[in-house]
Amino acid sequence: MSTPEPVLAGPGILLVLDGWGHADAADDNALTLARTPVLDNLVARHPSTLAEASGEAVGLLPGTVGNSEIGHMVIGAGRPLPYDSLLVQQAIDSGVLRTHPRLGALLEKTAEAGGALHLIGLCSDGQIHAHVEHLSELLAAASAHQVQRVFIHAITDGRDVADHTGETYLARVAELTAQAGAGQIATVIGRGYAMDKAGNLDLTEQAVALVADGHGSPTDSARAAVGSSERGDEWVPATVLTPAGDARITDGDMVVWFNFRSDRIQQFADRLSEHLMATGRSVDMVSLAQYDTRTAIPALVERADASGGLADELAAAGLRSVRIAEAEKFEHVTYYINGRDAAVRGKEEHVRITGDAKADYVARPRMNLDRVTAAVVEAASRMDVDLVIANLANIDVVGHTGNLAATVTACEATDAAMERILQAARDSRRWVLAVGDHGNAERMTKQAPDGTVRPYGGHTTNPVPLVVVPNRSDTPAPVLPERATLADVAPTVLHLLGHKPGSAMTGRPLL
Numbered sequence: 001m002s003t004p005e006p007v008l009a010g011p012g013i014l015l016v017l018d019g020w021g022h023a024d025a026a027d028d029n030a031l032t033l034a035r036t037p038v039l040d041n042l043v044a045r046h047p048s049t050l051a052e053a054s055g056e057a058v059g060l061l062p063g064t065v066g067n068s069e070i071g072h073m074v075i076g077a078g079r080p081l082p083y084d085s086l087l088v089q090q091a092i093d094s095g096v097l098r099t100h101p102r103l104g105a106l107l108e109k110t111a112e113a114g115g116a117l118h119l120i121g122l123c124s125d126g127q128i129h130a131h132v133e134h135l136s137e138l139l140a141a142a143s144a145h146q147v148q149r150v151f152i153h154a155i156t157d158g159r160d161v162a163d164h165t166g167e168t169y170l171a172r173v174a175e176l177t178a179q180a181g182a183g184q185i186a187t188v189i190g191r192g193y194a195m196d197k198a199g200n201l202d203l204t205e206q207a208v209a210l211v212a213d214g215h216g217s218p219t220d221s222a223r224a225a226v227g228s229s230e231r232g233d234e235w236v237p238a239t240v241l242t243p244a245g246d247a248r249i250t251d252g253d254m255v256v257w258f259n260f261r262s263d264r265i266q267q268f269a270d271r272l273s274e275h276l277m278a279t280g281r282s283v284d285m286v287s288l289a290q291y292d293t294r295t296a297i298p299a300l301v302e303r304a305d306a307s308g309g310l311a312d313e314l315a316a317a318g319l320r321s322v323r324i325a326e327a328e329k330f331e332h333v334t335y336y337i338n339g340r341d342a343a344v345r346g347k348e349e350h351v352r353i354t355g356d357a358k359a360d361y362v363a364r365p366r367m368n369l370d371r372v373t374a375a376v377v378e379a380a381s382r383m384d385v386d387l388v389i390a391n392l393a394n395i396d397v398v399g400h401t402g403n404l405a406a407t408v409t410a411c412e413a414t415d416a417a418m419e420r421i422l423q424a425a426r427d428s429r430r431w432v433l434a435v436g437d438h439g440n441a442e443r444m445t446k447q448a449p450d451g452t453v454r455p456y457g458g459h460t461t462n463p464v465p466l467v468v469v470p471n472r473s474d475t476p477a478p479v480l481p482e483r484a485t486l487a488d489v490a491p492t493v494l495h496l497l498g499h500k501p502g503s504a505m506t507g508r509p510l511l
């Protein structure tokens, strides 16, 4: 039976509601606790489905939570992309990492020169930025090459895993060093300092001074280091573990960065490189996966090709897009959705909304949403714009605080913004495709390794709502398939624009 063409192909709006996951109503589900009439109506009245946004469906290891990088990359690519966590795991399983020629050569050189190996990275199993177990492979390689001094500069998490679990993960690091017969934790600092990505160099410099020069509070145990934080694991102050001895980075040492995700470690990596160079220390550096640093740091595992996505198809079709997000998610609607490609194609405009630089999202759960919304409304009103791509960041960014009340407010603010955007879409006869990039706010508690249930601000493996609001209401609304994945977004967007999916896309148009 042939169905009538339900949607008039034409200009549209692709909205990523960051962290908008689906789960049944519960007392830790900020999205169902919030009063969100517009979002509720959207899902109830318009063609909608649930899209997989985690694990293998998007190119992650089975069962791992989605994240903004892979979420936006797959939304843009129209196909699952083997993410860096998966590629690193494959390199470990196949033995490629342990026998990596570059790693081997540097370890050998370091051992011969009597230098030290410094391993810097996030110590948790959150699987968004890093995995603590990856250390075991690196420690084994160091041990095999007889590097005598191996120092771990541990970054504590509390964001991708339940807070106040740092001590457990540092205990795991100690176990791994004992197993490998190499390495010790030399310094500890929270990710709030070491993984700032917003240009707050005062925070980054504390991490640089700690690992390069040993500037931090001396303490004799990892437990005391973590316990010294008044603001949880994210904000463990710079701490030097005295039993490790002198772990400063000196001429002839080498550094391995073991985060596999770049965005939050690259500022630190750049500043440390610059600081070592400025102080006359020649130090070899490698990173587990490829980083987007200013200074070139060779990677042990190369990233997957992500070309041939939405941006390339829009450019080939001569369509104009406007990308809008506030600073926290600006790279996601530009660089990541374009396949980690910094080139700005013709007819592509970028609008970066900036505002209050202080990131206290419990106090400011609305963030800069009013300005983001105004920019979307303005772009939608322009006849020359074929596609508006915007990210509404609040549900995710405020969700990360783990504060349920603030996250409920963020959901309600997003709902009000949606009302304005939907009105603008009607005024300009645009369709709207709204989708989450991964879950977050629909589950705000998690069981910690010790069995207790704690407030949790991290991502989830839940599917995300995907809704299409057609640009006309006088034809029967299409029915979307029952299940979808983020890989179906770009083919659907191209279909709604009146174009075919790109040849590199494996996702399908959902209508």
Ligand SMILES: O=C(O)[C@@H](CO)OP(=O)(O)O
Binding pocket: 066, 067, 068, 069, 128, 129, 159, 160, 264, 396
């Ligand atoms: O803030 C981040 O770095 C991660 C969580 O660690 O979230 P997202 O993937 O949404 O950027």
Ligand SMILES: [Mn+2]
Binding pocket: 018, 019, 067, 068, 069, 071, 396, 437, 438
């Ligand atoms: Mn996100």
Ligand SMILES: [Mn+2]
Binding pocket: 019, 068, 396, 397, 400, 440, 459
């Ligand atoms: Mn997030």
